Every structure is written in C-alpha cells, then in structure tokens.
Amino acid sequence: MSSAFQPVTPEITAQLEQIVGRAAVSTAQAERDLRARDQSFHPAHAADVIVWPQTAQQVAEVLKLANDHCIPVTPWGVGTGLEGNSIALFGGIQLSLERMDAIVEVHADDFQVTVQPGIGHKDLNAALARTGLFFPPDPGANASIGGMLANNAAGIRTVKYGASKDNVLRMQVALADGRLIDVGSRSVKQASGYDLLHLFVGSEGTLGVITEATLKLVPVPAHMSAATAAFPTVESAVEAVVAIRGSGLDPAALEFMDAAHTKMLREAEGVDLQDYPTLFMEFHTAHEEALALGIETIREICEELGAVHFRATTDTAERKQLWHARHHSYEIMVRSHPDKQFYIMDVAVPISTYPELIRYVETLKQERNRTVYLLGHAGDGNIHVEFPFADDAEYVHVKEMDSAIVLKALELGGTATGEHGVGIGKARYMAQEHGAGLDVMRAIKATLDPNGILNPGKIFADA
Numbered sequence: 001m002s003s004a005f006q007p008v009t010p011e012i013t014a015q016l017e018q019i020v021g022r023a024a025v026s027t028a029q030a031e032r033d034l035r036a037r038d039q040s041f042h043p044a045h046a047a048d049v050i051v052w053p054q055t056a057q058q059v060a061e062v063l064k065l066a067n068d069h070c071i072p073v074t075p076w077g078v079g080t081g082l083e084g085n086s087i088a089l090f091g092g093i094q095l096s097l098e099r100m101d102a103i104v105e106v107h108a109d110d111f112q113v114t115v116q117p118g119i120g121h122k123d124l125n126a127a128l129a130r131t132g133l134f135f136p137p138d139p140g141a142n143a144s145i146g147g148m149l150a151n152n153a154a155g156i157r158t159v160k161y162g163a164s165k166d167n168v169l170r171m172q173v174a175l176a177d178g179r180l181i182d183v184g185s186r187s188v189k190q191a192s193g194y195d196l197l198h199l200f201v202g203s204e205g206t207l208g209v210i211t212e213a214t215l216k217l218v219p220v221p222a223h224m225s226a227a228t229a230a231f232p233t234v235e236s237a238v239e240a241v242v243a244i245r246g247s248g249l250d251p252a253a254l255e256f257m258d259a260a261h262t263k264m265l266r267e268a269e270g271v272d273l274q275d276y277p278t279l280f281m282e283f284h285t286a287h288e289e290a291l292a293l294g295i296e297t298i299r300e301i302c303e304e305l306g307a308v309h310f311r312a313t314t315d316t317a318e319r320k321q322l323w324h325a326r327h328h329s330y331e332i333m334v335r336s337h338p339d340k341q342f343y344i345m346d347v348a349v350p351i352s353t354y355p356e357l358i359r360y361v362e363t364l365k366q367e368r369n370r371t372v373y374l375l376g377h378a379g380d381g382n383i384h385v386e387f388p389f390a391d392d393a394e395y396v397h398v399k400e401m402d403s404a405i406v407l408k409a410l411e412l413g414g415t416a417t418g419e420h421g422v423g424i425g426k427a428r429y430m431a432q433e434h435g436a437g438l439d440v441m442r443a444i445k446a447t448l449d450p451n452g453i454l455n456p457g458k459i460f461a462d463a
C-alpha cells in the first residue's frame, strides 16, 4: 500500500489552495512539527502539508484530490491522542479540523446538539451551560468532538453515561472518494439498516472524516457529591470497586489511583489525600436526600472493605479541586520525572476480573523491579499503566511488560484498549483479539478506502 503513495508536489499544494484558500494550507516546518506527534510516546513524523478545511464540502474535495493522486491523509483533531493515532506516519496531507469548530444547532427540546468536529468538548459544554444540558463524555484533555468520536473516547463519566459511541446519534462523514454521507439519524431509536454510525465511531480516521455530528445531551444534575476512599492495599481498593458497582448506586465516576499518584497530587495540588491506594468517586442525583443516603451506603461499603480514610463533599469548589487534580495527574507525574519519557497504555476487562488484572500488574511490577504507576477508570474495568523510561533498553523492557499486560487482559475476556484506540501501539494485538473478525475489518477498509489513503499505518499492523 505505502509504496504506491505519491508525494505532495507544488501542483498538488496549489490545488489544495484552490479548494480551501491560501490561508488554509501550510508547508511551514513549524506548523508541520507542531502536529508531528500527539501526547503519546510514539516518535514524531511530520506530514508534508497541513490543510485546514472550513466546510464539509472542502473536506470532501480534499479527499477526492488525495484519492485521485494516492496521497495519504491523516485527520487531526487537537492531537491529545495517547496511541499515535493522528501521527502522519506516511507523510502526505494532515487534515486539521481545528477551524471547523462551530455549534451548528442546539436542539434543546430534543436534548441534542449538532456540531462541527473541531469544537473541544469543554468549549461545547461551556457554551451549553445556559441550556442546563451537557455532553457527558470527558477524557480530561480538551479533545475535539471529531477526535473523541474517531477514537471512541471515554473517560471518567463513562461508568454512568457511556463512552462517545453511546452519546452520538448521527454524523456526516466524508469518504475517501469525495462522497459526503449521513449516517444514523436524530431519532433516539434507530433500526434502519446496517449501523454505519457506529462503524465510523472508533475507526480512527481510517474509514472517513467526520464533518458534523449530532450528539446526545443530558440535564446537568441537580445535586453532585465527590468522595474519596483510601485503602491499605491495592487489592482492597479494587475489591471495593466491584462492591460499589454491585450496590446499584450508579456512580458518575469511579476512579482508582495508586499510592504514588495520590502522594504526587497531595504534594503538587494540596488536595486532601492520603498516601494510599485511593478511589475517587462522584454521584449525581435529582434529590439531596438520595445523595446523602447513597454516600452513607458507599461509606459503609468502603469501611467494611477496610478503608482507612473516607471523605465526601458536596462543596462545589472542593469537588472541582479534586477533579482538577485527577485530570492533571498525568502532567504532574511527567513534571516529577523531568529526565524520563512516559509509556502509557490502557486495557479493559470485565469488572469481575478487574482485581485479578490489577494483582497481575502489581506482581509484574515487583518481579521486574520497575517504577510503574497505575490509575484508571476502575468502574469500567479500565486501567492505565504508566511506565517512565530513559533509554532504548528501558523502552524494550517496558514494551515487554506492556505485551504481558495486554495478553493478560485478553485472557481475562477483555480488550487491548478500552479508550485510547489502536493507533500504532496496539495494532500488533488485533489478530489475537479479533481473529477472523480482523479480515472483515480489512474488507470494510478495502471497500471504503481502496487506495488506503486514510490514516495509513493505524489499526492494521501490516499497513
């Protein structure tokens, strides 16, 4: 596939300028370098040209031009991906959706909003505040809606509200050959033909480019409470996760963090945390009494399972401080290891096997005698393992541990990635995870993108 790719010539650049305007095309080194890597450990690779379309029609025309000349196109949201998903591995065109960031229409009576793909989910929620509605998926970083849908991003609120795939009703998608299609509909119930909507969600820009999306919204909860529970061991903390999920109390967030992380957050952000493995929780209710009763039950569950400290708050400032610290845990960790790079991986398993997965990672960490940080969206059975590394030898070592953890997750009936996507790093596990299903994925790819121009090098290890 790659050998057939053609370079971006000055003639092609001129044609791109005709489609999107001169101010929306750049071959400047600085612009290309800025988008040469995402937030992952994968090495940078710059595209030959950056293009910023402003309309769906322009996206379609750029794709048609690229397809006719066999030039790779890698969509770019805002580059917060953690698996190299938006790195232009084969050069070509990096199609940045940054300038398509409008709210097209708020359908408040239907609890929906239609947006262009480049808008950040935080910016969207800020604009929606006056409606009393919000879009729940929250990956922490201010990721674009297009990038979130393309990666099926999840995050801290998925345990209650679902991932990106559960919060989208319809999309407009530009195909490699320049067709613009509508998938899904604004009806909440849909039973009409193949589910093309969810074919494109999570396809990481390898099947088409999302040019518009209608998202589901939910009312901002009337009452919210945050709670933390510290446990003497990692095992007791993750056992509590299973018990809380089984209580039927429906947490809006149920996060796990190891003791090294809580120590860093306490020191860096002044948050009231103990240096123990800790669960971070949030609860949303319509009635204050229900919130208080629910929190008391959670306290009992945690104390019964050996919690050494439990704290709950309905104070908005304190709740925000806690989540601010949780969301910035990655930056805080990176800052505390200025001489290291970070290898971050995610896997997810059925909730009943979560304690076994965590025990496995803990044992591996001790056997290999490595610094490893653990945190994750425990309520979803999702764990992030973060490895600091200094050089190639350490990288190889870390990669071996990554493999061992992925294979364990698959053995437990889980998946190689719960939310960061396949990108570059997880492509090598796709055959093992999907078996003959991977051939079906290849056939779909060949039908929609016969020249393989869309985000080549991702999802399929041999691409």
Ligand SMILES: Cc1cc2nc3c(=O)[nH]c(=O)nc-3n(C[C@H](O)[C@H](O)[C@H](O)COP(=O)(O)OP(=O)(O)OC[C@H]3O[C@@H](n4cnc5c(N)ncnc54)[C@H](O)[C@@H]3O)c2cc1C
Residues within 6 Å of the ligand: 038, 039, 074, 075, 076, 077, 078, 079, 080, 081, 082, 085, 086, 097, 117, 138, 139, 140, 141, 142, 143, 144, 145, 146, 147, 148, 149, 150, 151, 152, 153, 154, 155, 156, 204, 205, 206, 208, 209, 210, 211, 327, 330, 331, 419, 420, 455
């Ligand atoms: C500190 C931090 C915390 C994070 N926490 C979480 C978390 O809790 N949960 C989680 O799920 N993720 C998390 N992430 C990862 C990241 O935010 C998500 O993967 C997000 O979906 C990336 O969105 P983006 O706009 O940055 O897209 P990019 O990284 O630019 O692109 C992601 C993928 O989408 C494709 N793409 C972008 N726009 C389009 C489009 N319009 N049409 C088609 N394809 C497109 C790209 O080609 C690429 O394959 C975190 C990242 C950071 C840095």
